[in-house]
Amino acid sequence: QAQLVSSGGGVIQPGRSLRLSCVGSEIDFSGHGMHWVRQGRGKGLEWVGLIWYDGSKTYYTDSVKGRFTISRDNSKKTVSLQMDSLRAEDTGIYYCAKYDGTPAAYDIWGQGMLVTVSS
Amino acid sequence: IVLTQSPGTLSLSPGDTAILSCRASQSVRNNYVTWYQQKPGQAPRLLIYRASSRATGIPDRFSASGSGTDFTLTINRLEPEDFAVYYCQQFGTSPFDFGQGTRLEI
Numbered sequence: 001q002a003q004l005v006s007s008g009g010g011v012i013q014p015g016r017s018l019r020l021s022c023v024g025s026e027i028d029f030s031g032h033g034m035h036w037v038r039q040g041r042g043k044g045l046e047w048v049g050l051i052w053y054d055g056s057k058t059y060y061t062d063s064v065k066g067r068f069t070i071s072r073d074n075s076k077k078t079v080s081l082q083m084d085s086l087r088a089e090d091t092g093i094y095y096c097a098k099y100d101g102t103p104a105a106y107d108i109w110g111q112g113m114l115v116t117v118s119s
Numbered sequence: 120i121v122l123t124q125s126p127g128t129l130s131l132s133p134g135d136t137a138i139l140s141c142r143a144s145q146s147v148r149n150n151y152v153t154w155y156q157q158k159p160g161q162a163p164r165l166l167i168y169r170a171s172s173r174a175t176g177i178p179d180r181f182s183a184s185g186s187g188t189d190f191t192l193t194i195n196r197l198e199p200e201d202f203a204v205y206y207c208q209q210f211g212t213s214p215f216d217f218g219q220g221t222r223l224e225i
Contacts, residue, residue, distance in 0.1 A: 035215070045155075045163065045206050045217040059213045095162055103168035104210045105153040112162055 002027045002108055004096050009113030012086055020081040022096035022110045030054075030074035033099040035106065036081050038115075040092040050099065051079065064090075086117045120145055120209050124218035132225065137194040139221045141207035146187045148211030154183055154192045157220075158203045166205075167192060199225075 004027075008020040022034070036048040049060035051070040058070050069082040079096055094113050097106035121144040131137055141152065150170040155163035165174040167183040170190055180201075183192045194201055202225050207218040 037217075044204075044220045045157075045208075047208070047215045047217060050213075050215070061214050061216075099210075103153075103165075103172065103174070104149075104151045105165050105168035105174070105208075106155075106163075107165060107174075109162035109164075 001025075004098060004108055004110035006094075006096060006110040006113045009094065009115050011116045011118060013119050014087060014117055016086055017082070017084045018086060018115060020083070020094055020096075020113055020115070022079050024077035024079075024098070027077070027098060027108060029077040029098075032101070034070075034072060034079040035097045035099055036070060037095045037097055037106075038090075038092045039095070039112075040089075043092070046092075048081070048094070083115070086115075088117050091115060091117045120147065120212055120216065122207055122209060122216060122218035124205075124207060124221045126221060127219070128222045128224060130224050131197055133197050133199055135197050137192075137197060137201070137223055139192040139194075139205055139223075141185075141190040141192070141218050143188040143190070143209060146211075147190075147209045150186050150190075151210035152185065152190045153208045153210065155206045155208065156201075156203050157206065163206065194223075197223075 004022045012018045035050040051058045067085045072079040096110040098108040100107045123142045125140045152170045154167040157163040180195045204220045
């Protein structure tokens with residue numbers, strides 16, 4: 001069964017760093033862009049950023065530019081989100097998602113990881 | 120591109136028809152608009168891609184249309200499992216933002 005398995009969430013103090021990862025299973029990982037989406041408690045979905053299929057380009061939403069970095073290792077079918085200088089407003093559930101260009105949509109989502117930024 | 124969904128909350132009964140709107144602040148390139156359904160504690164599920172195409176396994180009670188800046192998701196003959204939050208998203212131009220969501224409640 002095609003899936004993305006996430007890891008790395010937890011409670012972290014403001015200003016500290018945290019790294020989230022997603023591992024693909026039974027998917028064509030290296031042929032697709034990978035995105036990160038987050039959701040604050042009781043709030044809507046927010047697009048965080050993306051990395052191209054080959055890792056050559058990344059894009060981020062303005063609120064995380066300069067603090068978050070997306071990377072990938074296609075040999076390990078893994079995409080990561082390095083989050084630095086964390087703020088309370090970064091608290092939420094973080095999802096990785098596989099982008100398929102044919103439907104132009106996310107066809108597979110990770111299960112989500114809770115990140116809580118609090119002192 | 121800012122996506123504005125309306126209404127914020129829609130209260131209906133099983134068997135009714137739900138009409139959800141997603142309006143973009145500017146034209147969405149290639150009408151790359153998707154619709155997702157999200158239930159509490161779950162990741163979103165893809166319903167519709169490219170404005171009007173149903174994803175695999177989605178019942179034909181779900182239909183969508185639209186182009187340019189105005190997009191609509193219609194759910195006919197509401198079933199109890201359809202009551203959830205629905206989001207639209209555009210993939211025409213980065214950042215690939217979502218609408219704020221429409222809560223469909225019984």
